[in-house]
Amino acid sequence: MKLNGAAILIECLIEQGVGTVFGFPGGAVLPIYDELYQRMDRISHVLTAHEQHAGHAADGYARASGKTGVCIATSGPGATNLVTAIATAYMDSSPVVFITGNVPQSLMGTDSFQEADITGMTMPVTKHNYLVTSIDRLAETIREAFYIARSGRPGPVLIDIPKDVQLAETEYTPLSGEALIPQLSIKKPLTQLRPEGEALEMYKTKAQPRLEKAAQLIAEAHRPLIYCGGGVALSGAQGELMELAERIDAPICATLMGLGVPAGSERMLGMIGMHGTHAANIAMQRCDLLIAVGVRFSDRALGNAAAFAPNAKVLHIDIDRAEINKNVSTTLHITGDARVVLDLLLSRVSQKNHASWMTQARSVEEEQAPSERFEPRQILQSMAKVAPCMTVATDVGQHQMWTAQHFPFLRPHQLITSGGLGTMGFGLGAAMGAAKGDGEGRPVTLVTGDGSFRMNLTELSTIAHYSIPVIVVIFNNGTLGMVRQWQTLFFGHRYSQTTLDRGPDFMKLADAYGLEGTRVDSVEAFAAAFEKAYASGKPCIIECMLDIDEMVAPMVAPGSPIDSFCLN
Amino acid sequence: MYIQTDNHPRYTVGVLVDNEPGVLSRVSGLFFRRGFNIDSLAVGPTQDPEVSRITLVVRGDEAKIEQLVQQLYKLICVQKVQVMSNRNSVERQLLLVKVSATVSEREGLMRLVDIFKAKVLDVTKNSMVLQVSGDNDKLASMLSLLADYGILELVRTGVVALERGDGVMTSDIFD
Numbered sequence: 001m002k003l004n005g006a007a008i009l010i011e012c013l014i015e016q017g018v019g020t021v022f023g024f025p026g027g028a029v030l031p032i033y034d035e036l037y038q039r040m041d042r043i044s045h046v047l048t049a050h051e052q053h054a055g056h057a058a059d060g061y062a063r064a065s066g067k068t069g070v071c072i073a074t075s076g077p078g079a080t081n082l083v084t085a086i087a088t089a090y091m092d093s094s095p096v097v098f099i100t101g102n103v104p105q106s107l108m109g110t111d112s113f114q115e116a117d118i119t120g121m122t123m124p125v126t127k128h129n130y131l132v133t134s135i136d137r138l139a140e141t142i143r144e145a146f147y148i149a150r151s152g153r154p155g156p157v158l159i160d161i162p163k164d165v166q167l168a169e170t171e172y173t174p175l176s177g178e179a180l181i182p183q184l185s186i187k188k189p190l191t192q193l194r195p196e197g198e199a200l201e202m203y204k205t206k207a208q209p210r211l212e213k214a215a216q217l218i219a220e221a222h223r224p225l226i227y228c229g230g231g232v233a234l235s236g237a238q239g240e241l242m243e244l245a246e247r248i249d250a251p252i253c254a255t256l257m258g259l260g261v262p263a264g265s266e267r268m269l270g271m272i273g274m275h276g277t278h279a280a281n282i283a284m285q286r287c288d289l290l291i292a293v294g295v296r297f298s299d300r301a302l303g304n305a306a307a308f309a310p311n312a313k314v315l316h317i318d319i320d321r322a323e324i325n326k327n328v329s330t331t332l333h334i335t336g337d338a339r340v341v342l343d344l345l346l347s348r349v350s351q352k353n354h355a356s357w358m359t360q361a362r363s364v365e366e367e368q369a370p371s372e373r374f375e376p377r378q379i380l381q382s383m384a385k386v387a388p389c390m391t392v393a394t395d396v397g398q399h400q401m402w403t404a405q406h407f408p409f410l411r412p413h414q415l416i417t418s419g420g421l422g423t424m425g426f427g428l429g430a431a432m433g434a435a436k437g438d439g440e441g442r443p444v445t446l447v448t449g450d451g452s453f454r455m456n457l458t459e460l461s462t463i464a465h466y467s468i469p470v471i472v473v474i475f476n477n478g479t480l481g482m483v484r485q486w487q488t489l490f491f492g493h494r495y496s497q498t499t500l501d502r503g504p505d506f507m508k509l510a511d512a513y514g515l516e517g518t519r520v521d522s523v524e525a526f527a528a529a530f531e532k533a534y535a536s537g538k539p540c541i542i543e544c545m546l547d548i549d550e551m552v553a554p555m556v557a558p559g560s561p562i563d564s565f566c567l568n
Numbered sequence: 569m570y571i572q573t574d575n576h577p578r579y580t581v582g583v584l585v586d587n588e589p590g591v592l593s594r595v596s597g598l599f600f601r602r603g604f605n606i607d608s609l610a611v612g613p614t615q616d617p618e619v620s621r622i623t624l625v626v627r628g629d630e631a632k633i634e635q636l637v638q639q640l641y642k643l644i645c646v647q648k649v650q651v652m653s654n655r656n657s658v659e660r661q662l663l664l665v666k667v668s669a670t671v672s673e674r675e676g677l678m679r680l681v682d683i684f685k686a687k688v689l690d691v692t693k694n695s696m697v698l699q700v701s702g703d704n705d706k707l708a709s710m711l712s713l714l715a716d717y718g719i720l721e722l723v724r725t726g727v728v729a730l731e732r733g734d735g736v737m738t739s740d741i742f743d
Contacts, residue, residue: 123594124601128644131590148644190642322638325631 005135006031006166009099010039012142015174018070020061020436022046022054026074027114028101031166033072046436046466049458051078053429055085056456058096059156060433062089063416064391064444068149069096069433075103076114079160080121084423086156087125091420092257093234095154097145098126104164105133119160127155127190135168143175144182152190153320154234190320194235194337203336204344210334211341214315215348217332221289221313223357224250227272230257230419231294231318232338233412238263240342241293247346249354250291251361253280255301256419258294260409269361273301274556275401278565279364281556284309285563286360293317294338297327298420303562317341367554367568376475378523379544380406383445383473386531391416391434391444395427395452398481401552403447416444425455431470432463443469443537450500451480460513463539471533474506477546485551489566499548506543516540576627578607580659580729582737583622583640584648587613591645595622598643604628604636608661610726619647623659623728650737652729659729662701664689665711668718669696677717684710695720 003011009032013021023045025033036045048054051073058069069089073082079100089096102108103115119131128148130141138161145157184191195203218224232241238261245252245267252262253272262268270277272284281303284290290312295301302308305327313331316324317338324333334341368377376399383392384407392407393416394400400417409415416434418426431446438444453474463470475481480498487495510517517540518529526544533540555567585591592611599606607625614621626636633651640649652659669677669691677696681688684706690697700710704727711719731737 119590120593123590123597127642184644188641191644320642322635322642324638326635329631 001172002169003172004031004035004167004169005138005161006035008135008139008170008172009142009161009166010035010043011172011174012139013070014039014042015176015180016068016143016146018043018068020044020046021070021072022048022057022061022433023072024048024051024054024074024078026078026101028075028103028163029072029078029166031163032099032101032161046432046462048429048462051081052085052425053456053459053462055082055096055098056088056423056426056429057433057436058098059085059089059092059094060393060416060430061437062094062096062433063413063430063437064434065437065439066413067437068146069094070099071096072099073101074114075101075118076116078114079116079118082118083121083125084421084425085429086122086158088418088421088423088426089156090125090127092418093154093230094156095149096156097149098156098158100158100160101166102131102160102162105162106164108162118158122158125156126158129158129160131160132162132165135165135170138165138170139172140182143180144184147180147182147184148191151193152188153231195340200340203340207334207336207341207344210332211344211348213332214334214345217289217313217315218248218291218349218352221248222354223287224248224289224291224354225283225287225312225361226250226252227255227284227290227292227295228252228258228261229255229293229295232258232261233294235294235319235338236412237293237339237342238412240339240346244291244342244346244349247349248352249358251283251358253283255295255298256404256417259404260412260414263410264408266362267358271404273298273562274303274558275405275552275554276301276556276562277405278366278554278568279361281562281565282364283361285311285561287312290314291317293342294319296320296323299327299558302327303556303558303560303564307561373547374522374545375550376402376546377406379473379475379526380447382523382527383530384408386527387443387445387534389414390442390534391438393417393427393431393434393444393446395446395448395456396422396424397449397452398477398485398550398552399447399449399452399475401482402475405552424452427452428456428459428463428470428472431472432459432468435468435470441469441537443471443534445471445473447473447475449481450474450476450478450506454500457509460509460515464513464515468539469537470539471530472539472541473530474541474543475546476506476543477548477550479548481550482552484548488549488551489555490557506541510541517543519543519545521545576629576632579626579628579633580652580654580657580727581624581626581633581636582650582652582729583624583646584614584737585620585622586645586647587618587620588645591620592622594643594645595640598639599624599626599636602636602639604632608726610728623726625727648737650731652731657729657731659703659727660701661704661707661727662699662725663707663710663722664697664699664724665714665722666695666697666720667714668694668720670694673717680710680713686710
């Protein structure tokens with residue numbers, strides 16, 4: 001059938017199984033929104049208040065659902081507003097397809113109204129991007145974009161479609177199943193799906209020597225430690241990872257993005273890094289074999305790279321070859337999908353017993369002085385008691401680290417957080433996307449700070465309008481707490497521009513948006529409010545009044561060895 | 569990442585890329601943001617109209633070059649990357665130079681043209697345009713000799729290189 005470019009785009013989205021898109025209309029995407037209007041029975045659209053949050057919503061949707069998120073914005077400012085969301089998705093390997101309109105090609109390059117070179121701007125923060133110059137390439141480009149976004153190491157892909165391409169017509173043939181997989185000019189690990197059948201046999205042959213060596217390293221190790229990252233969650237390798245830990249009798253530590261993988265296991269020492277647990281950070285420095293799976297050795301996890309895991313041989317398993325030897329030199333690496341590699345490795349390692357190492361690693365005490373104050377740990381523990389499996393999104397700052405430390409995550413992707421880019425303002429969009437991405441419509445909690453929340457509270461109108469079940473828990477300490485913490489520790493208590501003594505009154509704000517708001521200053525009041533909110537399944541705000549000098553501990557100063565704590 | 573790499577060895581890197589708009593920008597942008605210094609860059613089509621070949625000369629230690637190769641592979645438009653050493657490859661660069669040359673100086677210049685197997689492309693009363701090709705060392709010594717006459721303007725293509733022998737550019741990207 002003959003369709004215009006805008007219609008082909010929407011049909012291609014439906015073809016990919018996209019049920020929900022997030023976005024904001026504008027002049028250069030009018031044809032797209034017109035075709036969307038005519039297909040509202042087959043695809044739904046969430047209108048946000050700002051393009052950035054539509055981008056974060058698509059990202060949150062992708063993380064929660066395991067599908068590819070989709071976000072649409074217009075040319076110029078609509079497109080540039082997406083840049084932060086795109087960079088956020090890129091740093092955390094989240095599969096999102098961003099679609100922008102652009103001015104007609106006849107006007108491109110003339111500085112016309114709302115024109116921006118968004119492909120040029122987003123090259124460094126996309127896995128790939130496209131400027132579609134001909135209607136003949138449109139359907140193929142969209143299929144390729146979806147494939148690239150979710151294959152290999154996932155990531156965002158942007159498609160910029162000039163208005164004349166949206167309006168031009170061509171023959172469109174719907175495709176499904178295998179036919180949707182594009183013929184890329186070259187196959188690379190980066191753009192490959194998990195190997196199966198013949199591809200798996202080929203992979204086995206190639207990987208064999210490295211797998212043998214890895215098995216040998218494991219056999220020789222006395223103090224192995226598994227270091228688990230977001231790649232394990234993305235590849236769905238938690239079962240294999242836990243089995244390996246049992247088999248080789250090793251403790252596990254996780255990165256921020258890997259939390260929830262080693263769920264409820266006694267082997268889990270906690271998060272590694274700047275705000276990691278004593279047990280995890282100390283084990284890192286004592287281990288003699290570090291088995292790093294799906295991690296990228298971020299500086300926030302490493303502390304001082306030169307002093308990192310000084311006694312250990314490093315076995316690095318990752319799908320992205322460029323991560324190998326990037327920040328830390330490895331003894332041996334295996335490039336590939338974590339689930340496939342761990343599965344192949346499991347067949348080569350025998351049962352080990354490292355009882356004394358396990359005891360040593362686990363015996364490190366965490367200092368958790370009981371507190372009289374109303375403090376973050378109590379809030380998070382009380383939240384987990386009510387809804388242990390609930391998806392929790394965060395913004396960025398102290399509340400994010402407290403959530404990572406004190407909420408016992410039980411499954412991969414239960415925590416939705418901006419780990420790599422550290423985007424304040426990520427949370428509300430991401431939480432609403434995650435709630436839309438939850439097949440059963442269960443509530444999602446956003447833990448945010450008063451600073452972060454002021455960057456995205458405009459989306460309260462969106463969650464209110466669509467009744468998206470997001471419980472907004474604001475940790476209000478009247479300051480940009482993480483920055484204040486650094487000013488306390490490293491800048492002589494000079495609180496430059498971090499005190500937030502200027503409102504708004506979040507309860508009045510909730511009222512303005514027609515949401516229920518509760519302000520609490522005790523853990524009992526919080527528990528009651530949260531229980532009620534969770535049961536209601538309605539969006540609402542719970543504001544927790546915290547002390548301005550509450551700190552995130554433990555802490556390792558940036559650039560210090562990971563076991564040299566400046567706060568306990 | 570932004571480490572001064574001037575004292576490090578030179579590597580010549582051949583890159584096969586999709587012949588599409590924006591590819592050069594993707595490759596050069598990557599070099600800039602990852603902190604690699606490019607000494608020279610040359611690009612042109614190959615025998616396959618859908619494939620272009622970029623030749624880069626970069627400096628860095630082995631780890632840095634490994635990282636560069638792997639980062640290049642992450643670009644969807646990059647098909648193959650090959651690091652060439654001086655021993656196993658031939659490389660050439662073309663230089664056009666406009667030299668100040670009075671009538672009395674022409675003869676001396678012509679001797680240099682002869683020695684360096686250069687070509688004279690244009691002559692006026694006051695200047696000559698010469699074409700010289702060769703490796704870096706040859707061009708450098710030609711330029712130092714021409715400096716005595718006065719170099720008015722010069723342009724060079726950047727290094728292009730091919731591996732010696734029958735082999736053509738292949739790469740196993742698994743490792």
